[in-house]
Amino acid sequence: MQNSKKTIYIIGAGAIGKALAVFLTQAGKKVVLLRGHVHGITAHVEHIEVELRDGQTAEADIAVSSMDHYPHLDGILVITTKSYGNPQIASFLKGKTGNSPVVLLQNGLNVEAAFTSNAFPEIYRCVLFASSQYTAELRLRFMPASVSPIGVVKGSLENLAAIIETLDNRQLVFKVEETIQPIIWTKAIINSVFNSICPLLETDNGIFYRNQDAQSIARTIIDECIGVAANEGILLDADQVVKQLLLISKTSEGQLISTYQDLLHKRKTEIETLNITIAAIADQQHKKELTRNTLLLGKLIQLKSAITMPA
Numbered sequence: 477m478q479n480s481k482k483t484i485y486i487i488g489a490g491a492i493g494k495a496l497a498v499f500l501t502q503a504g505k506k507v508v509l510l511r512g513h514v515h516g517i518t519a520h521v522e523h524i525e526v527e528l529r530d531g532q533t534a535e536a537d538i539a540v541s542s543m544d545h546y547p548h549l550d551g552i553l554v555i556t557t558k559s560y561g562n563p564q565i566a567s568f569l570k571g572k573t574g575n576s577p578v579v580l581l582q583n584g585l586n587v588e589a590a591f592t593s594n595a596f597p598e599i600y601r602c603v604l605f606a607s608s609q610y611t612a613e614l615r616l617r618f619m620p621a622s623v624s625p626i627g628v629v630k631g632s633l634e635n636l637a638a639i640i641e642t643l644d645n646r647q648l649v650f651k652v653e654e655t656i657q658p659i660i661w662t663k664a665i666i667n668s669v670f671n672s673i674c675p676l677l678e679t680d681n682g683i684f685y686r687n688q689d690a691q692s693i694a695r696t697i698i699d700e701c702i703g704v705a706a707n708e709g710i711l712l713d714a715d716q717v718v719k720q721l722l723l724i725s726k727t728s729e730g731q732l733i734s735t736y737q738d739l740l741h742k743r744k745t746e747i748e749t750l751n752i753t754i755a756a757i758a759d760q761q762h763k764k765e766l767t768r769n770t771l772l773l774g775k776l777i778q779l780k781s782a783i784t785m786p787a
């Protein structure tokens with residue numbers, strides 16, 4: 477089947493999954509939105525609206541269902557769930573997806589592990605440079621910062637180019653990235669800053685762009701984390717990482733980082749794949765002292781989460 481005719485199964489009906497479903501439907505693609513952690517729902521249509529930066533609204537009717545309705549999924553699988561759901565999703569989908577490629581649109585380090593260890597034939601990793609937030613149950617506000625690169629975890633650049641053509645839309649723009657690991661690390665470091673500091677200060681993403689003191693704490697975390705990345709053979713420039721952080725801060729001013737949204741809604745956060753994982757990697761490198769502040773911020777988020785979550 478030609479890639480452009482393939483069904484795109486978006487798994488995870490959250491802020492990113494719903495916005496992408498609208499953009500792809502508007503671009504004329506065949507889209508099914510599948511719930512990430514809910515099974516047995518009645519297939520139905522939802523009218524979803526997305527507020528865009530220019531004051532326009534993108535909207536579409538989206539077919540919503542759950543994975544258990546599909547004994548076989550043949551198409552492109554785009555995973556937009558929270559990454560801690562990956563082990564359950566990978567084991568549920570194992571053996572049901574044939575040669576369908578899996579594209580992960582998630583934050584964090586090593587989030588693809590559940591799919592690689594379950595031998596999915598093609599796995600691609602997207603680093604999202606966009607922000608999406610609910611403003612009502614079926615309404616979102618979407619703000620792109622820049623193009624979102626996708627790289628190969630397992631597969632080929634040729635197949636990736638065809639996948640990106642299928643995912644082509646005007647709002648959430650993707651590009652092929654030959655060397656994705658430095659970008660995955662850069663974004664994980666940026667998220668380790670945003671996803672800890674913003675919820676602790678109970679403020680929006682614009683804080684680093686607005687406030688010099690917040691920016692200087694961000695720099696401390698970035699310096700720590702790029703030391704860990706360097707020990708893994710990933711060489712990053714701290715000034716460049718700060719520049720990207722400030723661009724995201726400016727372009728998503730007013731938006732709340734996903735971890736802050738999770739805490740407000742008493743949901744589990746993804747901090748384990750950010751500060752906590754980077755600190756664990758430093759520990760494996762016998763360089764625990766490198767991530768003292770990064771780990772402390774991660775632990776404060778874990779504590780805030782434990783205090784706010786219902787027992």
Ligand SMILES: NC(=O)C1=CN([C@@H]2O[C@H](COP(=O)(O)OP(=O)(O)OC[C@H]3O[C@@H](n4cnc5c(N)ncnc54)[C@H](OP(=O)(O)O)[C@@H]3O)[C@@H](O)[C@H]2O)C=CC1
Nearest residue numbers: 488489490491492511512513514557558561582583607608
């Ligand atoms: N929102 C944003 O601005 C950005 C988000 N990201 C990343 O994109 C990914 C999706 O984020 P976002 O859409 O904001 O998240 P949301 O919390 O809005 O939605 C995530 C979806 O994950 C699913 N989910 C939650 N818990 C589990 C679980 N235990 N098992 C399986 N699935 C689960 C749910 O799917 P369902 O309801 O269908 O069951 C939920 O709707 C995350 O990795 C996030 O870090 C990256 C950049 C920006």
Ligand SMILES: CC(C)(CO)C(=O)C(=O)O
Nearest residue numbers: 604605606607670733734
């Ligand atoms: C930093 C940001 C806004 C960039 O996409 C993000 O990753 C998030 O909201 O989770």
